[in-house]
Amino acid sequence: MNPAPADRKYSKTHEWFKVDGDVVTIGISQFAADELTDITFVDLPKPGTQIVAGQPFGEIESVKATSALYSAVGGEVIEANAALADQPELVNQSPFDEGWMIKVRVSDPSPLEGLMDATAYNAMIQE
Amino acid sequence: MSNASEKSQGAGLVPAEKLIFEQTTPGACAVSLPVADVPPADLRKVIPQELLAEAPPPLPEIGEQDLVRHYTRLAHRLFSVDGNFYPLGSCTMKYNPKVNERVAALPGFTGLHPLQPEADSQGILELLYQLRYFLAEIAGLAEATLQPCAGAHGEMTGVMIINAYHRSRGEDRPKVLTPDTAHGTNPATCTVCGRFAISVASRPDGRVDLDDLRKKVDEQTAALMITNPNTAGLFDPQIADIAEILHAKGALLYLDGANMNAILGIARPGDFGVDVMHYNTHKTFSTPHGCGGPGAGPVAVREGLQEFLPGPQVVRREDGTYGWAWPGPRSIGRVRSFYGQIGVLIRAYAYIRALGPEGLRQVSEKAVLSANYLAARLREHYRFPFAPPYAHEFIMVPEFREHGVTELDVAKRLIDFAIHPPTMSWPVAHCLMIEPTETESLRTLDGFAETMIRIAEEARTTPEILHHAPHTMPVERLDEVTAARKPDLCWRESTEPAEAADNT
Numbered sequence: 001m002n003p004a005p006a007d008r009k010y011s012k013t014h015e016w017f018k019v020d021g022d023v024v025t026i027g028i029s030q031f032a033a034d035e036l037t038d039i040t041f042v043d044l045p046k047p048g049t050q051i052v053a054g055q056p057f058g059e060i061e062s063v064k065a066t067s068a069l070y071s072a073v074g075g076e077v078i079e080a081n082a083a084l085a086d087q088p089e090l091v092n093q094s095p096f097d098e099g100w101m102i103k104v105r106v107s108d109p110s111p112l113e114g115l116m117d118a119t120a121y122n123a124m125i126q127e
Numbered sequence: 128m129s130n131a132s133e134k135s136q137g138a139g140l141v142p143a144e145k146l147i148f149e150q151t152t153p154g155a156c157a158v159s160l161p162v163a164d165v166p167p168a169d170l171r172k173v174i175p176q177e178l179l180a181e182a183p184p185p186l187p188e189i190g191e192q193d194l195v196r197h198y199t200r201l202a203h204r205l206f207s208v209d210g211n212f213y214p215l216g217s218c219t220m221k222y223n224p225k226v227n228e229r230v231a232a233l234p235g236f237t238g239l240h241p242l243q244p245e246a247d248s249q250g251i252l253e254l255l256y257q258l259r260y261f262l263a264e265i266a267g268l269a270e271a272t273l274q275p276c277a278g279a280h281g282e283m284t285g286v287m288i289i290n291a292y293h294r295s296r297g298e299d300r301p302k303v304l305t306p307d308t309a310h311g312t313n314p315a316t317c318t319v320c321g322r323f324a325i326s327v328a329s330r331p332d333g334r335v336d337l338d339d340l341r342k343k344v345d346e347q348t349a350a351l352m353i354t355n356p357n358t359a360g361l362f363d364p365q366i367a368d369i370a371e372i373l374h375a376k377g378a379l380l381y382l383d384g385a386n387m388n389a390i391l392g393i394a395r396p397g398d399f400g401v402d403v404m405h406y407n408t409h410k411t412f413s414t415p416h417g418c419g420g421p422g423a424g425p426v427a428v429r430e431g432l433q434e435f436l437p438g439p440q441v442v443r444r445e446d447g448t449y450g451w452a453w454p455g456p457r458s459i460g461r462v463r464s465f466y467g468q469i470g471v472l473i474r475a476y477a478y479i480r481a482l483g484p485e486g487l488r489q490v491s492e493k494a495v496l497s498a499n500y501l502a503a504r505l506r507e508h509y510r511f512p513f514a515p516p517y518a519h520e521f522i523m524v525p526e527f528r529e530h531g532v533t534e535l536d537v538a539k540r541l542i543d544f545a546i547h548p549p550t551m552s553w554p555v556a557h558c559l560m561i562e563p564t565e566t567e568s569l570r571t572l573d574g575f576a577e578t579m580i581r582i583a584e585e586a587r588t589t590p591e592i593l594h595h596a597p598h599t600m601p602v603e604r605l606d607e608v609t610a611a612r613k614p615d616l617c618w619r620e621s622t623e624p625a626e627a628a629d630n631t
Contacts, residue, residue: 035556037533040611063607064535064552088612 003122004029005096009112010121013070016096017112024073024109027100028060028091031125036062039088044069044080044101051077051104053111058101060091072115075106143601144200147187148618157191185620206547212571216520216550216560217310217358219388219410226481227413227474236473241465245450251469252449256441258476259425265479265487266384266404266427267395272436273425273467278385280462281405281424282316282352284437287459288403288428289350289379290320291435295457300349300378306335308359308554310383313352322349333361333513335369344376350403354383355396356518358554360498360562362389370400379403387411388564389495389519392488402429412475423471437462493565494519497572501563504576508583512555520562522555527586532593534559537582539604542597544578 004010008018014032018025033039041061051057056068057077080102083090091099116124171179189197207213213220231237239248255273262271275281286303293300303317307326314324328339335353344351351373356362363369370380382396382404388411396404408414408423428436437460438453451466482490495518502511502521509523525537534557538548550560563572585592595604 037535038608038611040608061611063611 004031004118006118008096009072009115009117011070011072011115012124015070015072017072017115019109019112022105022109023078024075024104024106024112025100026057026069026071026102026104028069028095029121029125030095033092033095033099036060036067037064038062039091042081042084042088042091042101044084045077047077047079049077051075051102053108069101071104072111073104073106073109075104075108077102078105079103142200144197144204146618147189147194147197148185148620150189150193150197151187152190153188155188155190155193157189157194211545211547212563212567212575213547214549214561214563214575215547216360216522216562217385218416218550219385219407219519219562219564220416220547221388221410221413221564222566223413223415223474224478224481227477230477231470231473236470239469241469245448249449251473252441252451254476255466255469255472256443256449258472258479259441261476261479262406262425263427265387265391265395266401266406267397268401268404268427269397269430270433270436271425271427272440272462273423273472274437274461274463275405275424275426276463276468277422278383278405278407278410278424279312279316281407281426282312282381282383283319284424284426284459284462285381285403285405286316286320286322286350286352287462288426288432288435289381290322291457291459292379292432293349295435298346298377300347302343302345302348304340304343304348304351306351306353306357308333308354308357309352310354310358310385313354313383316352327351333357333359334363334365337365337368337372340369340372344372344378346376348373348376348378350379350381352381352383354385355399356386356389356520358386358560359513359522360386360389360517360520360560361513362518366399374400385410386519389491391491392484393491397427397429403427403432408471408475412478414471414474414478421468421471423468423475425467425472435459439466441466490565491519494563497563497565497567498561501561501572501576504573505579508580509559512558519564520560522558522560524555524558525583525586527583527590530586530590532586532590533557536590536593536596537586540582540585540593540596541578543599546575546578 004016008016010016010029014029016027016029039060039062043059045051045057051071051074053072053074054070057071058069060067060069081100083098084101093099208220208222235250239251245252259271259273263269272284275284301323302325303322304325304327305313305317307329317324325343327343328336330336351369353369355366373380379402380400382401384404384406387406391411403426405424405426406412408425409416414423434455434457436454436458438458439451440454441449442452443449479487498517498519498521499515502515502517502523505523510526511521511523513522525532525534534551537559538551541548552558553560582593597603
């Protein structure tokens with residue numbers, strides 16, 4: 001299993017948040033992708049959508065389960081990963097890179113401070 | 128791989144069945160139409176040119192006997208409680224006594240019309256009146272409605288009643304709490320009813336975390352929707368405390384009655400603080416599981432909430448006759464056309480009358496005993512994330528990951544033993560949720576336990592058997608991933624020669 005990269009933050013609900021200026025890229029961890037098993041569909045908001053911190057912004061569906069995707073930050077979606085429409089398996093194959101989901105221009109990045117770093121996240125999923 | 132190709136043809140008594148489109152013989156027909164006694168019209172004259180197809184649709188052409196055989200063969204493949212063990216957790220796949228069907232088929236019931244005058248339908252009205260009374264009594268609540276036509280419809284009706292109650296007090300409470308073990312329908316119901324669902328955490332032992340509940344209940348909270356026993360098959364003994372925490376803030380306690388099969392005649396929701404609840408008659412009162420309908424999801428409410436119930440309700444008049452009346456101006460109105468799913472309600476009535484109070488209590492005692500017996504027999508072979516005792520169902524995790532075996536493999540292997548796979552992967556990751564119900568014999572339970580133990584053994588010694596299971600079906604393991612990612616739902620005429628297709 002790919003360990004969680006150190007260049008981003010992690011939520012308890014297994015999303016990752018990578019900051020680049022005022023843009024945050026959001027995806028799910030390898031652990032989450034493995035737990036879901038083969039992902040068959042990812043429902044993401046269109047660019048321009050406002051998302052709210054702590055609320056679901058999309059859904060991910062596998063052969064096993066459907067789960068909500070949560071964002072720790074609010075803001076405007078500036079891009080959604082269009083490749084996932086035809087290749088949802090990218091989330092299984094490359095959750096931290098090609099399987100990213102949305103890029104959000106954040107108004108308030110402070111909720112990210114409360115998230116886990118890679119070390120804390122890896123410790124949590126070991127439990 | 129000669130075996131594989133034999134399998135693809137189907138084996139013995141479960142032969143592969145071609146689609147009806149693939150059984151077509153040009154010119155064959157299952158019906159003989161009488162000679163038309165009116166002159167035929169020219170289609171090109173009666174249908175506008177732009178709506179006319181160039182060729183007739185490629186409908187199957189097949190003779191009557193072949194048509195009957197096709198559907199009869201498909202019908203024989205149906206898996207049902209009447210054929211085999213069906214321990215589908217959370218669904219309470221109990222046997223449906225045949226006497227219920229006989230009663231529901233009485234001509235006095237089947238010949239009724241919903242618009243028939245009250246005087247002509249006193250029998251069914253009395254039955255509905257009594258059933259409502261029984262359901263309120265079993266719930267320990269004041270009154271019930273029979274209108275909702277499914278469990279989730281009952282939930283919606285319940286939350287509409289809760290909304291109406293708060294509004295009658297000049298409040299609009301936007302929040303509804305649901306434990307993180309809730310059925311998915313609970314938060315969905317909240318959303319449909321214009322509320323926000325907020326999740327309440329569970330403790331490691333599977334019960335509600337009261338500290339988290341206290342943090343989240345406030346004057347904006349309309350209700351908590353709880354299932355008790357919960358979806359992990361665990362009764363939450365804190366339920367009266369939970370009710371108190373909610374009531375102190377003016378919020379109501381809603382019980383999702385999905386798991387009433389565990390507490391019939393033993394505990395009454397009204398007695399442990401519930402204000403509103405629904406039943407699933409197919410789970411608790413042995414009405415058929417309808418694959419989407421028809422169903423019934425009666426709702427019961429405590430004293431003080433009757434005026435918000437849907438209408439009309441059956442009433443008993445002073446002269447002893449029965450008729451319809453509205454609960455009053457604060458009623459939430461109709462939630463369904465006419466009076467509910469009458470045929471299903473008759474079956475529930477028959478079941479309750481056949482068993483009586485003692486019998487209903489035995490239902491739950493036996494359901495709980497069966498679940499705990501199975502859990503005890505399987506304890507050494509699977510991991511149990513929660514400690515016993517369990518209610519009417521339990522959760523266990525196949526821990527064979529080092530052999531590459533998942534819960535899906537175990538579930539698929541069960542098909543080879545003619546057992547319906549249990550509910551999977553919910554509410555605990557990688558789990559199986561097993562609910563034997565009260566209607567299975569000790570012999571069936573032992574047979575299931577031995578099968579599960581054998582599968583656990585196979586998982587350790589011959590995991591490849593599990594990876595490819597089921598082996599006894601016309602097809603082996605289907606590629607569910609590709610089916611979900613690239614669904615192909617339409618039959619198209621093959622462009623390849625028929626003979627080539629037959630040989631694959």
